[in-house]
Structure formats: structure tokens, C-alpha cells
Amino acid sequence: MVIVVLKPGSTEEDVDKVVELAKKFGFDVNLSKGAEKTIVGIIGDSVYERRGAFESLNCVEEVIAVLKPFKLVSREFHPQDTIVDIDGIKIGGKHFEFFAGPCAVESMEQMENEAKFLSSLGVKILRGGAFKPRTSPYSFQGLGIRGLEILKEVANRYGMKVISEMVAAEDFDVFEKYVDIIQVGARNMQNFRLLEKLGKSGKPIFLKRGFMSTVEEWLLAAEYLFHHGNDKIILCERGIRTFEKYTRNTLDISAVPLVKILSHLPIVVDLSHSTGRRDLIPPLAKAVVAVGANGAMVEVHPDPEKALSDGQQSLNFQEFEKTYKTSMKIYKMLGVKA
Ligand code: PEP
Ligand code: MN
Numbered sequence: 435m436v437i438v439v440l441k442p443g444s445t446e447e448d449v450d451k452v453v454e455l456a457k458k459f460g461f462d463v464n465l466s467k468g469a470e471k472t473i474v475g476i477i478g479d480s481v482y483e484r485r486g487a488f489e490s491l492n493c494v495e496e497v498i499a500v501l502k503p504f505k506l507v508s509r510e511f512h513p514q515d516t517i518v519d520i521d522g523i524k525i526g527g528k529h530f531e532f533f534a535g536p537c538a539v540e541s542m543e544q545m546e547n548e549a550k551f552l553s554s555l556g557v558k559i560l561r562g563g564a565f566k567p568r569t570s571p572y573s574f575q576g577l578g579i580r581g582l583e584i585l586k587e588v589a590n591r592y593g594m595k596v597i598s599e600m601v602a603a604e605d606f607d608v609f610e611k612y613v614d615i616i617q618v619g620a621r622n623m624q625n626f627r628l629l630e631k632l633g634k635s636g637k638p639i640f641l642k643r644g645f646m647s648t649v650e651e652w653l654l655a656a657e658y659l660f661h662h663g664n665d666k667i668i669l670c671e672r673g674i675r676t677f678e679k680y681t682r683n684t685l686d687i688s689a690v691p692l693v694k695i696l697s698h699l700p701i702v703v704d705l706s707h708s709t710g711r712r713d714l715i716p717p718l719a720k721a722v723v724a725v726g727a728n729g730a731m732v733e734v735h736p737d738p739e740k741a742l743s744d745g746q747q748s749l750n751f752q753e754f755e756k757t758y759k760t761s762m763k764i765y766k767m768l769g770v771k772a
Contacts, residue, residue: 435500438474438488504653506660512698518666526700533731537559539581541734545588547736551593552737560594565601567621574742582612585766603631637645642670654691669701673708682710702720706733706747723764
């Protein structure tokens, strides 16, 4: 349903114009004439998508959406939590998982160290970028397909699953082969052709929030995936751009409970990109568990000072171990099922 508010001083003819347009689309109409304002309630399938036709009329002041623009990902459509199952690893509901590893895959040796250490702690999902969406063309761009091969080889050795970012639809076949969860990065959240391609696949998708996107735009991006047939979607809050300069982004912690009200999809928080500061990861990790997120992504590097990308927001092994253990303690203390 949408509500069409007419401008003050609108005539009977103006009202008729709105009503006729609604009827032309086959919608039902509910008219309310006040002393100062006339409003027309318009009800029907796809009425939200047609709202532009009403907004174009000169006599219309405003069109207000009553129902949410997203449907398939909404809580109303699916009241129970969606749990994305990756060969027995459950993301969603009361579950909590870490997604850890370096910003970028740099070498076999680095990844071997990472997987050995992380799996010994109990981390099941190994992250690592192979196709890096860098702001500058002169920054390290990632190892490409070789990076994915390394990631998969070490993950297999240590019984882990792999998550990596895909930046172009034409890379899908290689991602299908090597990657268990395909990440859509913040810069690509509204790359609708990419979403369409991934929506038609059966792969679990990790959909990051664009740093300039509202929660509604983010959920509509998820709606694209669902609409094209893929319901294995994990949302990831990764910070948004604000006026604050001490942090790279501002972590919108409120997005976690808000998304849980609006949607049935699991939500994870990226603790590295959300502030860009390694010293903020340990305290924020506690908040993320306590607020009810389904997991946390953390960049971890054997030697962050030498990392080829994002060392400033990566934890070393010792720091990560501490954060991991504290988070798990809180998780168990809150009485949520492991
Ligand atoms: C990443 O996770 O490697 C990354 C580039 O994140 P984002 O898309 O959130 O910037
Ligand atoms: Mn990074």
C-alpha cells in the first residue's frame, strides 16, 4: 500500500486524475478528504514499484510507502530466522562464528600459518582476498586465481571453509570451484548484474553493506539475490562513512538488532573494516557478541606490520587469540547455543 498526499488546494479533477491512474493499474483506492488535505490510499500488488507514476503528477505532494519495499528478505515473509548451513557450519539463529584471516592472500607460507593457527583455536571459516577492490590502482591487487588455489588448498588441509570476495560476474566459475562463501564487497553491494549472477547460483553469499548505503538499500540488494533464486544470504555490517575522522568508518552497531527486526537473514559484523583500527577490535568484539550478531569477521595476519594490505586493522595471532576467547566466553555466558 502507498498513500498519495495531494498538494493543498487540489481540485476534484486532480483527485480524479490520481484515482484514474490507480484504476488503470488495477489497484484499489481509498479516498480521504480532509479540510486541508486530501489523501488517497492505494492498494495492490507492485504498487510500491509503480509509485513513480503517482509522484510524477503535478498535484501530488508526496507518496508514502506503508509496506516495506523488500518482501522476500523481510521478517513478515519468513518469521523464523534463516540459518545458512555450510556443510554443517551454521550461520544464523543463535549461532556465532568467526570469519578470520588476512585482508589478502599473499603466499602459501602465510596462509599455511594462518590456517594452522586459526583452526587450532576452533575457527572454521578462513577469509582471504584474492581479487582486491583497492581504492588506488597502484596498491596490491591480490594474487587472483592463484590466491584462491592457495586458500582452498590450506583450508582443505585444516578442515576449514573458505570465504573470498568476487568482484566480477565473469569470475564465477573459478569462485564456484574454490570458494565456499562468495563475498560481495561494500563497493559492489549495488552491482545489480553481479547480484543477479550470484542470485542464480546456489552458493552462500556474504553481502556487505555499502559504506554509503542505508539499511533499506542493503536489504533491497539482498532482495535481488533472493528474487533471482538464492536464499543463502549472510548480511555483513562493515561500517558506514560519516564525518568522524578518527575511524576509517563508523560501525553502525544498531544495524544488527534493526536488521534482526526487519529481516530473517543472518547478520555478521566486520570488526576490521568497520573502524580501520586494530586497537578498537577487542572492545567492539564484545559488543558485537552481546548485541546478538551471528558472527564477526576479523583480519588476522602473522605480522600485521608487513601485511600487503590493511595491516593497520589486522590483529596478530596473539591478539586474535585473546579476542576470540573473550568473545566466546561472552557468547557462552549469554546462554546462546554454540
Ligand atoms: C574485504 O573484506 O576484504 C573488503 C574489501 O571489505 P569491504 O568490501 O567491506 O571494504
Ligand atoms: Mn581489508
